[in-house]
Amino acid sequence: MTPFKLTEELVTEIEQLIENQKDTELVSLMEDMHYADIAEIIDELDEREATHIIKLLESDKTSDVLTELDNDVREGILNNLSAKEIAEELAELDTDDAADIVGELPSDIIQEVISELEDREHAKDIVDLLRYDEYSAGGLMAKELVKVKEDWTVLTCVKEMRAQAENVTRVHSIYVVDADDKLKGRLSLKDLLTTSTTTHIKDVYIPKVDSVGVNEKPEEVAKIMSKYDLEAIPVVDEIGRLVGRITIDDIVDVIREEADKDYQMAAGISQDVEADDSIWQLTRARLPWLFLGLVGGVGAAAIMGSFEEMISKHAILFFFTPLIAAMAGNVGVQSSAIIVQGLANDDLKGSVGNRLIKEMLLALLNGLALAVVLLLFTWFWKGDFLTSLAISLSLVAVILVAGFIGTFIPLFLHKRNIDPAIATGPFITTSNDIFGILIYFWIAKVVLGI
Amino acid sequence: MTPFKLTEELVTEIEQLIENQKDTELVSLMEDMHYADIAEIIDELDEREATHIIKLLESDKTSDVLTELDNDVREGILNNLSAKEIAEELAELDTDDAADIVGELPSDIIQEVISELEDREHAKDIVDLLRYDEYSAGGLMAKELVKVKEDWTVLTCVKEMRAQAENVTRVHSIYVVDADDKLKGRLSLKDLLTTSTTTHIKDVYIPKVDSVGVNEKPEEVAKIMSKYDLEAIPVVDEIGRLVGRITIDDIVDVIREEADKDYQMAAGISQDVEADDSIWQLTRARLPWLFLGLVGGVGAAAIMGSFEEMISKHAILFFFTPLIAAMAGNVGVQSSAIIVQGLANDDLKGSVGNRLIKEMLLALLNGLALAVVLLLFTWFWKGDFLTSLAISLSLVAVILVAGFIGTFIPLFLHKRNIDPAIATGPFITTSNDIFGILIYFWIAKVVLGI
Numbered sequence: 001m002t003p004f005k006l007t008e009e010l011v012t013e014i015e016q017l018i019e020n021q022k023d024t025e026l027v028s029l030m031e032d033m034h035y036a037d038i039a040e041i042i043d044e045l046d047e048r049e050a051t052h053i054i055k056l057l058e059s060d061k062t063s064d065v066l067t068e069l070d071n072d073v074r075e076g077i078l079n080n081l082s083a084k085e086i087a088e089e090l091a092e093l094d095t096d097d098a099a100d101i102v103g104e105l106p107s108d109i110i111q112e113v114i115s116e117l118e119d120r121e122h123a124k125d126i127v128d129l130l131r132y133d134e135y136s137a138g139g140l141m142a143k144e145l146v147k148v149k150e151d152w153t154v155l156t157c158v159k160e161m162r163a164q165a166e167n168v169t170r171v172h173s174i175y176v177v178d179a180d181d182k183l184k185g186r187l188s189l190k191d192l193l194t195t196s197t198t199t200h201i202k203d204v205y206i207p208k209v210d211s212v213g214v215n216e217k218p219e220e221v222a223k224i225m226s227k228y229d230l231e232a233i234p235v236v237d238e239i240g241r242l243v244g245r246i247t248i249d250d251i252v253d254v255i256r257e258e259a260d261k262d263y264q265m266a267a268g269i270s271q272d273v274e275a276d277d278s279i280w281q282l283t284r285a286r287l288p289w290l291f292l293g294l295v296g297g298v299g300a301a302a303i304m305g306s307f308e309e310m311i312s313k314h315a316i317l318f319f320f321t322p323l324i325a326a327m328a329g330n331v332g333v334q335s336s337a338i339i340v341q342g343l344a345n346d347d348l349k350g351s352v353g354n355r356l357i358k359e360m361l362l363a364l365l366n367g368l369a370l371a372v373v374l375l376l377f378t379w380f381w382k383g384d385f386l387t388s389l390a391i392s393l394s395l396v397a398v399i400l401v402a403g404f405i406g407t408f409i410p411l412f413l414h415k416r417n418i419d420p421a422i423a424t425g426p427f428i429t430t431s432n433d434i435f436g437i438l439i440y441f442w443i444a445k446v447v448l449g450i
Numbered sequence: 451m452t453p454f455k456l457t458e459e460l461v462t463e464i465e466q467l468i469e470n471q472k473d474t475e476l477v478s479l480m481e482d483m484h485y486a487d488i489a490e491i492i493d494e495l496d497e498r499e500a501t502h503i504i505k506l507l508e509s510d511k512t513s514d515v516l517t518e519l520d521n522d523v524r525e526g527i528l529n530n531l532s533a534k535e536i537a538e539e540l541a542e543l544d545t546d547d548a549a550d551i552v553g554e555l556p557s558d559i560i561q562e563v564i565s566e567l568e569d570r571e572h573a574k575d576i577v578d579l580l581r582y583d584e585y586s587a588g589g590l591m592a593k594e595l596v597k598v599k600e601d602w603t604v605l606t607c608v609k610e611m612r613a614q615a616e617n618v619t620r621v622h623s624i625y626v627v628d629a630d631d632k633l634k635g636r637l638s639l640k641d642l643l644t645t646s647t648t649t650h651i652k653d654v655y656i657p658k659v660d661s662v663g664v665n666e667k668p669e670e671v672a673k674i675m676s677k678y679d680l681e682a683i684p685v686v687d688e689i690g691r692l693v694g695r696i697t698i699d700d701i702v703d704v705i706r707e708e709a710d711k712d713y714q715m716a717a718g719i720s721q722d723v724e725a726d727d728s729i730w731q732l733t734r735a736r737l738p739w740l741f742l743g744l745v746g747g748v749g750a751a752a753i754m755g756s757f758e759e760m761i762s763k764h765a766i767l768f769f770f771t772p773l774i775a776a777m778a779g780n781v782g783v784q785s786s787a788i789i790v791q792g793l794a795n796d797d798l799k800g801s802v803g804n805r806l807i808k809e810m811l812l813a814l815l816n817g818l819a820l821a822v823v824l825l826l827f828t829w830f831w832k833g834d835f836l837t838s839l840a841i842s843l844s845l846v847a848v849i850l851v852a853g854f855i856g857t858f859i860p861l862f863l864h865k866r867n868i869d870p871a872i873a874t875g876p877f878i879t880t881s882n883d884i885f886g887i888l889i890y891f892w893i894a895k896v897v898l899g900i
Contacts (some may be wrong), residue, residue, distance in 0.1 A: 259709030267787030275792035298775020304769040323747020337717030342725035
């Protein structure tokens, strides 16, 4: 495969074709392109050009293109389409993708778009999906699935399945339900084909099937599917009725988004921004965290100001405040990152107490190793053993406290059902900076007998 | 589904059953458990108990359990198994999982294990896979796939497929190859079933199929499969011959590992460690980065020491060094994180120059906003406008430089084919601390006319 590569030349070529109204050339150029590649191109065009292409190509292709576009680009295009045109795109999509698009439409035109849908069953499924929280298994699932009733015979089953499978792109499993639509189990295709046609489904199905509830969080669904290597999982409502199905490709997106979010939080970037967002969006995502850092820095300055009388005799203490603050920050970030990741991957075992004791031991080990190096360096530099001892002892104490805070805060937030990822990054570095400097000057005061 | 929950009671119960040699109870307790759940239990047992369970249960179950275990637990168990016992486990596994396990064995027993494999074809496939770099498409792929030759008739094809499909757990696609085994396209099951049995494959197959080369990096494979929503992708060698197939569940692992690695790098943790690793492992992963921070802090102290003459008249400058260092660090981490993430997701467009200009504008905007706040605060606090101005001007300059370094370094590393993720975290904060403090004192010197 020669992989598709988005180049400026290609974008310019397409812009010129649009400019010169060469629609036939445009269609033939894009005919063999994958919808994900067309979406990459359209993301680079302006709204008028983008709309032109969407209107020009067949909806069996453009509907998939729409699902892959950046949110703001899609919004612009949909604004330029009539309710009927939008409905034509939705008709080609699976219910989960269609519902995602409908959910983004202004509420006053949703009804119009839905009423333009010719397939009333499809319309009903989309409307059903709209009522689920986007951030839940219900918000992720599609209605397309193959289900059979336990009291059917194999023959009825095969007939019904043929009809249902037409709407399902990839059949992962055949689900078995009872008369009330409650999920009972699944059916292997092989058993279905090797059993007499008069046998009843209830005599051949596998009564064991993994499922998730509609209100389950996407990360939980992701954990279950990747732990058990599932390619699809059925979704049941509060009373066990089969209401939808989540496939692995949606879960891949969840895993990526989740990882991106935690990473950004750790780096002090709120909201989901990308490098290509506007300066204004990036500022809104970054400035609040920087402001937090500013407040912390001012706090640190105030603490140092209150120890000002020490500055004439022990100026060296002030030279090492950035070191103390940086080490407190680094240790805090390391500890919290390990905990946040452990919580995300569900592999933290044992009690909070044991976890803290372990982190304290680790901090003590690291702290002592670093303190010895620092002691030797400062002693050699300034020849003042007592001051060097004060700085090094403080380093150990600060690392211990930073490790404690970095471990405790995310565990505490998690217990309170708050996303522990907010405890990484600027939050932990700023609070550790302040605690670190405070401890540092206290210890120095005691050791130096000031 | 009642989800499986690993509890201490369950582990204790199993340990007691092992202690009291209640093998029948053990087997019946674990009979209905999923292999991923059994693996979670075994990870909690000691080596003797773990080995006991692996020997006790049937290899069609334990083989999958082995693939899910922590590396060190698996290593311990395999040490206690004979070559023949290991071969029995491998016989039940797909070639990719089997090759991963063989790759971990001490080299002197690999040959013995391979020679104990009864299925010589399976053995040959495993040996073939061993020669690929673990960190490549070849290292990820399995040999299990369904392939048909283009000059076969539909009838031959169906017969051959039935035989091949026996070894393939999930058939995602039927691949079409020529007489030299070169990948030509794929076949839809529907076309196969609706075409006359005497038709030749070359007249019905779809000549378009995505594939990746054996040497492709796992992240690239992950990008392609998630971009095009593929559940499986064929792998071809240097001359286009079909040699294997990668499935989405392996890719989910790649995405998770990649995200974990970047996250840990940003937090200053090298190597792939988990919260439950030993204190020694955690120290090795964390101490080097802390040492880097120590060196940076000592450098900062040395810089401040060289400005010592300013301390009597302008002590306040020294109070704000932690603030300056922290802001430089925060901005650097934000900028580098955005770039690293953009590179990982392949959505950085435009030239390096434009990217730097944008980041500079952003830094200027953020820097000015923060500097105004800081100016007002320090002026109010100490009543010395000129010093306040020096501190605030420095803040803007430091943020600009930090933004530049944070943007440039990862782009530069990426150009040189070095993982840009190492530029996040302690590396960028430490260098920005030093640059920041240096710039700060320079500017202060100029503004205050010292």
